[in-house]
Amino acid sequence: MSEILSSIVPTAEMSAVVSFMSQNDDPLNVSLRLDDRGDATHRTVELATTRKSRIVVVGDLMLDRYYDGSVDRVSPEAPVPVLHVRRSFEHPGGAANVAANIAAMESDIAVIGLTGIDDSASRLRSLLVSAGVECDSIVSTTTIPTTTKTRLLTSHHQIARFDLEEQANDPSARSSLIQCFESSLAHADTVVLSDYAKGVCHPDVCETVIAGARRMGRPVIVDPKSVDFSKYRGATVITPNRSEAAASTGISIHSPADAVLAARTIHQLHQIESVVITLGEQGMVLFTNDEVTLIPTQAKHVFDVTGAGDTVVAALAVCLARGMNLSQACHLANIAAGLQVAKIGTCPITWNEIALATGTQSIPNGKVLPLDAITVVCNDAKRSGKIVGFTNGCFDILHHGHAALLEAAAKECDILIVGLNSDASVRRLKGHPRPYVAAQHRAALLAALESVSYVVEFDEDTPLATIEAIAPDVLIKGADYSSRDVVGAHVVTARGGRVVTPLFVPDVSTTNLVERILSTTTGSSLERAA
Template identity: 45%
Template sequence: MINDFNFGRVVIIGDLMLDCYVSGSVHRISPEAPVPVLHRAHHTVVPGGAANVAMNAATLGSSVALIGIVGRDISAEMLKKALADAPGIDLSYIVDDPEWITIAKTRVLSGRQQIVRIDEERIETPSAETRARLIHAATMAIKDADVVVCSDYAKGVLSDDVIQAVCVMASKRGIPVVVDPKRKDLSAYKGAYLITPNRNELYMATGMSCKNDEEVERAARVASAAFGGNVLVTRSEDGMTLYETDGKITHVQVRKSEVYDVSGAGDTVVATIASILSAGQDLETAAVIASSAASIVVSKLGTATVSRAELSAALLWEIQEDGETATLARAQDIIEVWRHHGARIAFTNGCFDLVHPGHIALIKAAGRQGDKLIVAINSDASVKRLKGQTRPLQDEQARATVIGALRDVDLVVIFDEDTPLETIKALRPDVIVKGADYQECDVVGGDFIKTYGGSVVLAELISGRSTTSIVRKMQAGA
């Protein structure tokens, strides 16, 4: 699905930040004061604010032009270096102001627990000269843009004149402006195509309760009237609500995931929306895909991005047909998402030339050993090498279709080797299930999965059932 999208050029203007992470371990309390003593192990920096929006859009595959202000300080140098390491981001539009302090946020963590955050910033409206330079940069960048993003963190960059200049320029070119808003007065975003407030931001802007679907719908309608565009409300565990100017309302359910850190989740949403729109998709599609992206990023620690492969795999989790046949690479992406949700992966394999009760018993037994079952099937060439030139009786696609239709099967892969060892190494299942006619030491891949804590299970067979015996009876006219 998303792998087929041809993403366009996204212009991002807003408050640039540097997110710093100091991590280590705490084992004692300071004798000087009742505070923990952190034994520092790592110090990392990543782009934050509008720069994180740019990283997310570029990671998905969009071409990005980034506009903002940095000072002439060490934080600016570190931010530019971090951004330069990402392909697809044009930094030539960033405005350098000697009077500006590059915004930096330092988070101190012990394990995954944040102990304290230290902010370095001076919130003020840029000078008239600097604002003029921002508007000029936007004018140049928007000339070949497909979508414009205003990432407003209320740190001064998106002043009234800058926002209106951006909206007017985009309107003249007929391209949408997507705003991640922080203002209470939404009329400042007049001319924008979409705003993406969270539930609290919507409440602050409208003064209306936003606890359930009906209340969010009413508040979104008021917000839309304030600036004249569409509203996508992000609602944490309650998903998202899209209110469109024609009155259409769409509630998007969020995929459940373990939440480690919500830092930058809004950045991921607005970057995904803009990227999907740049690919020529409609707003509802963009909202649904952005919901999946948000559920991925909150499971990561710190300011993070979502790759196209991760997002594609997440979407496969949601739309995948049970028992579909997948390439090995696609199966790896799907399994990555399954594991992200804590699923135990079971695996079995065979030729499955003529499916009989013995096969069904094996697959049912395998299905009971995990949350998801992968069945690996020998290719036609592999079967011929193992069974002779008269086999298989059904080609590999027919066999995969039959096995995939069974209720217990979640995914089918076809392998061309004589054994499934390479497939097992690529997929790394938690358990391999084979028939009790095997000895555990003879199960292909058994030794390998035990190296990382996996196991082998031998399932009872239905005696006298095999494809070979069925073929012999047919040949004998029995």
């Protein structure tokens, strides 16, 4: 008779040891600790450590390219949709995304991998350097193109994807990769093998990386894509998802009990010290010689699972590099994954976001907050069933038209976030001598309004990145905008949100106010001169 562990619903205070049987034929009699660290005592894991860590990632580098737009008709040439492209953007992919996540978590990071000699390689390097990733050990080769995945999107849904890739099988390039790793190892605290089955993680490379790291006493974390886990023999931690673990072991995984059976098999067959199997909505299972633990998922809202696995690996690497034990690292990686899936697209999770989410760092007092704090506030509000609204503007000389719009916006939501253009952003958009009022003073005026819950400053020309980060339920702009022209509308509507344009107050603007002030001043001067 099987006991299905996933039927247990943990409470905030629950910490239990559960004996269970697998649903597979092989009986498994172990004690599984159900770890639901809901209290602050367990959640405090030295997040504020100032220790500087350095991580080396070896793996398959990719460029993810997106074309986003609308589909209004079918091609007359063939029965296929025509995408009217509104915007395009690019992100690091594969091992490059792992590296970008590690950089966002405030660790020094060097990446080792292969690219072709092409425009995609140049673009990928530029993105990585901008993210703070060291790229000196990227090897270029003429034998393959840079792996590039191009996705066509409409309303945040993929309608097509095409890949440019070749399997890397160049012994000379492989030798260069090994040399780069050997040169980098001495300064590394943790090593990551990010295998996307494109050829970089050849058995010779994996053997060299794992053996070298073990000699130096460095942990090696493996994110596998290969079905054959034998090339990862001797690694410290391996992090397959449900399907990868099932494919490697031949064990169907329907419950955490089955995952423990698969983890034990991987551990014993390949002499891998610890196995972490991610199970989506069922959380993750940690299997070591000393403990078997189920960590329930932290995700309360799931909008997009893209990049969640990379976030787990990155968080594990950073935590181990900072000296935490594996149980603590898994707990924080689980929290990071919960933050990731609450966002749309692959947005790196910052160390500050993790600290705020665990409660080990308090949200700053006041209404004017940085983006990472605003993100945590919004996620908490959504978990409480509250509606989060967003509007934005320069607000350079706050006037009654602004006040009326903000009051109308506040009626559309429970919490109103106001995005404020920075001084540099206003200067680019409006020209000299704008802004008339510095950003800190504009923010203070907005924060003084009862209708405004929080203010967040952004430095870009548009608030798109801010909207993507906080994923509001309602996007509000003045009635002088049509809904389709509002920046970020596609992001909000793609996840079931609304775009509203409640009102517009005519004949009032900052420009009109300044002209009236100047004309009054000029007239008074002329009268005095007469």
